[in-house]
Amino acid sequence: MAYSDKVIDHYENPRNxxxxxxxxxxxxTGIVGAPECGDVMKLQLKITDAGVIEDARxxxxxxxxxxxxxxxxxxxxxxxxxxxxxxxxxxxIVEDLNLPPVKIHCSVLAEDAIKAAxxxxxxxxxxxxxxxxxxVG
Amino acid sequence: MAQNGNSSxxxxxxxxxxxxxxxxxxxxxxxxxxxxxKYGNSGSRNHAFGWEAEAGVDQARxxxxxxxNAKPKEIIFTSGATESDNIALKSVVEFYxxxxxxxxxxxxxxxxxxxxxxxxxxxxxxxxxxxxxDNQGLIDLDQLRAAxxxxxxxxxxMHANNEIGVIQPVHEIGKIAKEKGVLFHxxxxxxxxxxxxxxxxxxxxxxxxxxxxxxxPKGIGGLYVRARNPRVRLSPxxxxxxxxxxxxxxxxxxxxxxxxxxxCELAGxxxxxxxxxxxxxxxxxxxxxxxxxxxxxLNGHPTERxxxxxxxxxxxxxxxxxLMGLKDIAVSSGSACTSATLEPSYVLKALGVGDELAHTSIxxxxxxxxxxxxxxxxxxxxxSEVTRLRExxxxxxxxxxxxxxxxxxxxRD
Numbered sequence: 055m056a057y058s059d060k061v062i063d064h065y066e067n068p069r070n071x072x073x074x075x076x077x078x079x080x081x082x083t084g085i086v087g088a089p090e091c092g093d094v095m096k097l098q099l100k101i102t103d104a105g106v107i108e109d110a111r112x113x114x115x116x117x118x119x120x121x122x123x124x125x126x127x128x129x130x131x132x133x134x135x136x137x138x139x140x141x142x143x144x145x146x147i148v149e150d151l152n153l154p155p156v157k158i159h160c161s162v163l164a165e166d167a168i169k170a171a172x173x174x175x176x177x178x179x180x181x182x183x184x185x186x187x188x189x190v191g
Numbered sequence: 192m193a194q195n196g197n198s199s200x201x202x203x204x205x206x207x208x209x210x211x212x213x214x215x216x217x218x219x220x221x222x223x224x225x226x227x228x229k230y231g232n233s234g235s236r237n238h239a240f241g242w243e244a245e246a247g248v249d250q251a252r253x254x255x256x257x258x259x260n261a262k263p264k265e266i267i268f269t270s271g272a273t274e275s276d277n278i279a280l281k282s283v284v285e286f287y288x289x290x291x292x293x294x295x296x297x298x299x300x301x302x303x304x305x306x307x308x309x310x311x312x313x314x315x316x317x318x319x320x321x322x323x324x325d326n327q328g329l330i331d332l333d334q335l336r337a338a339x340x341x342x343x344x345x346x347x348x349m350h351a352n353n354e355i356g357v358i359q360p361v362h363e364i365g366k367i368a369k370e371k372g373v374l375f376h377x378x379x380x381x382x383x384x385x386x387x388x389x390x391x392x393x394x395x396x397x398x399x400x401x402x403x404x405x406x407x408p409k410g411i412g413g414l415y416v417r418a419r420n421p422r423v424r425l426s427p428x429x430x431x432x433x434x435x436x437x438x439x440x441x442x443x444x445x446x447x448x449x450x451x452x453x454x455c456e457l458a459g460x461x462x463x464x465x466x467x468x469x470x471x472x473x474x475x476x477x478x479x480x481x482x483x484x485x486x487x488x489l490n491g492h493p494t495e496r497x498x499x500x501x502x503x504x505x506x507x508x509x510x511x512x513x514l515m516g517l518k519d520i521a522v523s524s525g526s527a528c529t530s531a532t533l534e535p536s537y538v539l540k541a542l543g544v545g546d547e548l549a550h551t552s553i554x555x556x557x558x559x560x561x562x563x564x565x566x567x568x569x570x571x572x573x574x575s576e577v578t579r580l581r582e583x584x585x586x587x588x589x590x591x592x593x594x595x596x597x598x599x600x601x602x603r604d
Contacts, residue, residue: 057515065515071583088601089547089586092509092526092535096585113585117511117526121583170602 057118058152064122069129072111074098082175086166092116093160095124097167101175105136112167119157123147123164131168140172204565207521208404208499208558209353209381214450215406215559221453222408225446233443234434244445251452258455259398260389261415267435268448271412272380275399276303278414278439279376282425283345283397284317287374291342297322297330297359298541300349303399304378308347318342326543327492328357335364339371350379350388350398354525354538354554355491356500358382365394374423380404380412384458385497386466390415396423402447406559407454411447414439469557470498472566476555477501479570484577486590490525490539490552499557504548505573507587508580513553516576520569525552547596 057065073096074081081100087093093116100109110128114121126147131139144161147153153161205213225247233248235241252263269275284292294311296304298321311317320338322330330348339346346368351358361377368375376397382388383398384405390398401412416438417423431440481487486506502525505513510524525536526549535549544552555569581587586596 065512068583073588085585086602089550089596090545092546092550094585094601096588113583113588115507115584115586116509118515120509121512166602 057122060126060151061119061122061153064125064151065118068112068121068125070109070111070125071113073113074100074109074111079178080175082171082173082178084167084170084172084174086170087116087163089115093120093163095120095163095167097124097127097164097171099131099136099139099168099171099175101136101172107131107134107136107139116160116163117157119151119153120160120163122151123153123160124167126151127164127168136172136175139168142168202519204520204561204569206555206557206561206565206569207523208556208561209356209554210523210556211403211409212406212558213560214403214408215454215457217457218407218450218453222446222450225449229445231445233445234432244443247445247449247452248443251448251455254452254456254459255413258388258459259383259400259415260391262418264436265390265415265418267414267416267439268443268451269412269414269439270410270444271403272301272378272399272401273303273412275401275412275414276301276378277307278425278428279397279399280304280307280311280345280347281428282438283374283376283423284311285426286424287344288316291340291344292317293320293340293342294318294345294347295320295322295335295338295343296347297324297349299324299328299352299355299357299538300347301353301378301380304347304349322348324541327495328352328355328490328538328542329492329495330359330364332360332363332367336367336371339367339373343371343373345374345376347376347378350377350382351386351497351500352491352538353381354536355502355542356381356497357491358386358495358497361393361395368396369394374421381497384455385462385499387462390417396421402451402454405454405458408447408450411444411451413451465559466498472557472561472563473498473501473555475563476557476566476570477503479567480573483570483574488544488548490542490544501555501557502552503555504544504552505577506548506551507584507590508577509550510552512580513551513573513576516580517569517572520572522556522569523554525554526550 083098085096096113098111099107112124114124144165147161229243231240231244233244252266256263308319374396377395378399380401383400396417398415403409425438429440488504490502510526525539535546539549
């Protein structure tokens with residue numbers, strides 16, 4: 055299978071790899087997927103009190119497209135309001151990275167990771183959770 | 192040693208010799224005249240064009256027979272091992288249906304066996320027992336013995352496995368088959384031409400093999416069909432001109448057959464030396480990888496395996512992402528992401544390897560044209576990529592923090 059240039063670029067030069075301190079109150083962490091499924095993404099968002107994502111980190115166990123999707127998402131969400139980030143759909147990731155049909159699940163996982171990270175941040179902040187959170191994971 | 196057909200054109204390294212092998216130049220050289228000069232139909236009995244083609248076929252049959260200790264007339268030419276497997280199973284089921292309908296095979300067989308078995312079951316033509324394997328990939332001989340009933344007509348157990356290279360106790364299986372009066376077929380696609388295979392000593396009645404796995408051409412293979420003690424009878428799957436003793440009609444692929452014959456001859460002549468060389472290279476690669484990197488697991492039996500096969504799980508690193516990082520190196524993975532089904536390797540699953548480790552497995556297939564320099568380069572590249580990808584892996588991080596990944600509550604879809 056041939057990868058798009060964008061996937062290769064994100065795989066070879068992943069953006070924002072790493073982790074924030076786990077106890078930082080302004081960080082939301084989302085871990086989605088499972089090792090036996092071959093994909094696990096950890097996405098961390100550092101969010102200001104005003105609800106703006108000022109920084110992001112990821113670590114991913116998964117195929118090249120899964121790594122690229124999560125790397126791409128860290129760039130996509132930076133500087134956005136949490137509500138905007140929460141509204142990002144996997145189809146946007148598919149289009150932007152030109153993912154083939156067999157790799158669509160990577161984009162779904164990346165969308166789930168954003169939602170999981172935002173929900174975790176809301177929980178830490180004692181903010182009310184939205185109904186959509188049920189879809190997470 | 193022939194000219195290196197492997198990486199002379201570029202920096203690419205081919206280390207996927209279980210998928211296919213590059214053709215040996217010496218094989219090609221012997222095939223070429225049969226395309227342009229000796230192009231006769233080996234079935235043409237009334238002119239020199241036919242005779243010279245037939246002579247080429249006869250010589251090839253002798254060379255193949257010599258490699259596996261068979262008689263020339265016991266070799267049936269086919270398009271490859273998949274066809275040979277299909278003929279062996281379907282023809283035996285059809286011909287021996289008065290005697291019984293039970294087949295015994297194993298869960299780690301190639302799809303060319305498993306899918307034929309499933310199809311025979313679906314059509315109500317056969318009942319199939321799938322023997323499990325132990326965690327090193329070997330079947331249990333007592334379980335085999337116990338599975339045989341008075342309806343059993345065929346035991347089909349592969350010689351060497353295509354993913355993990357594990358070699359089944361074929362001698363013992365052959366003995367049990369003889370004792371019980373059951374035919375024994377072996378898919379020896381990966382083994383013939385690589386390690387000694389002797390149909391007499393191993394008690395094999397039917398055996399599949401293929402040209403392109405032993406530095407010969409694609410599109411040609413064979414089925415060994417025992418002629419005496421017992422004489423194996425097959426109902427033809429392909430009917431027509433009555434070639435191959437009526438068991439497989441169709442004009443013979445003369446250049447392919449000549450190539451297969453030469454490939455067998457070369458394999459026989461060089462096997463001993465080549466195996467020692469491959470084993471040394473394989474162990475060099477294994478040590479370099481496993482000593483350098485922690486959390487690696489060898490899949491399959493450590494010694495009862497093909498000298499060129501190495502299958503390792505690199506925990507915390509998904510196989511496809513590793514392949515992507517090894518851009519100029521051709522190897523394979525048991526990861527789901529490299530297969531059409533999105534299921535990880537059923538062979539590793541049969542060994543009890545968990546899906547999470549199956550996703551991290553890489554198969555290295557060393558062959559005739561791999562060099563020590565290549566092995567060292569592959570080791571260096573794999574170590575560097577695994578290290579990079581582990582730094583990027585949340586599983587590696589969690590494991591280092593002491594989190595038990597097995598009991599962790601994963602958010603599943």
